[in-house]
Amino acid sequence: MDAIHLEYDVDGKNFVSAGSATESVKAQLKGLGINPADVRRVAIAMYEGEINMVIHANGGKAMVDIFMDKVIVKLIDTGKGIPDIEQAMKPGFSTADEDVRNLGFGAGMGLPNMKKYADECIIESEVGKGTTVTLITNFS
Amino acid sequence: MTIKDLTNLLQGKELYVEEPDRTIESGYAGDLLSFVMGRAPSGCAWFTVMTNINICAVAVLADIAVIVVCEGCEVDENVIAKARQQGINIISTELDIFGAIKKIDAG
Ligand SMILES: Nc1ncnc2c1ncn2[C@@H]1O[C@H](COP(=O)(O)OP(=O)(O)OP(=O)(O)O)[C@@H](O)[C@H]1O
C-alpha cells in the first residue's frame, strides 16, 4: 500500500464543524481495515488537537499520512502559540474562556490525552507565530 | 443490557436510536469532554447533561454506544439531526445522573 495523504482546513471558532477532519480520518482508517483500537487512539488524539486549533488558535490545517504500519497526523496553526509547553501539558492547565467552558471544553486534559493515546506527541510552538503538533500512532 | 432495555429502565425517550439491540458494555458519567474522550471506555453508555453539538463528535470518535442525556435536558433538533446522520444512539431521561445509574445498579 502506498502512503495515503489527506489534508483538511480546520475552521477557527466553528463549534459545529469542529471534529469533522478527525471524523473523516477515522472513517478512512476504518475503511482500510485498521484495528478498531488503533483507529480509536488516532481519533481521540487527533480530535483533541483539532479542537485545540478551533478553540485556541483560530483554526489551522490538518495533514495526515497513512502508512502500512502507522499514521502521522500534523496539526499546523498560525495562532498565538504556547508560551510554556511543559505547563500546557500538565493535566488541568487551561486558558479556555468561559464561553468554551460552557460547551464542556477547558478541562485541561486535551494535551494529556494526546500524550496518552498517540505513541509520539511532538509539540513545537512559537509565541505569536503558531503551533505544530505531530502525532504518530503505530498500528499494533 | 441493550439500549432498548436501558431506555425502558430509565423511562427514557429515544431521541434517535439506530441500534436498539446493541449491547452496552460499560458506563461513564461526566460533562467535561476531554475527560470523556480520555476515560470513557468504548461501547459504553455515557451519562451527561451536556447537550451541545460537540457531544456527537465525542460519541463517534470514542466509540460510545449510547449518549444518555439526564435531567430531562432539552436537546436541540440540529444535535438530533447530526446523531441521525452519524448513526449515534441518543436517549434522554428525566432522572439525574446519580438516579439513572442507581436504577441500573438495582437492575
Ligand atoms: N494550538 C494551540 N494554540 C495555542 N494554545 C494552545 C494550543 N493548544 C493548546 N494550547 C494551550 O494549552 C492549554 C492546554 O491545552 P489542553 O488541550 O490540554 O486543554 P484545554 O484545551 O484548555 O482544555 P480541554 O482540552 O480539556 O478541553 C490550553 O488551554 C491553551 O492555553
Ligand SMILES: [Mg+2]
Ligand atoms: Mg484542548
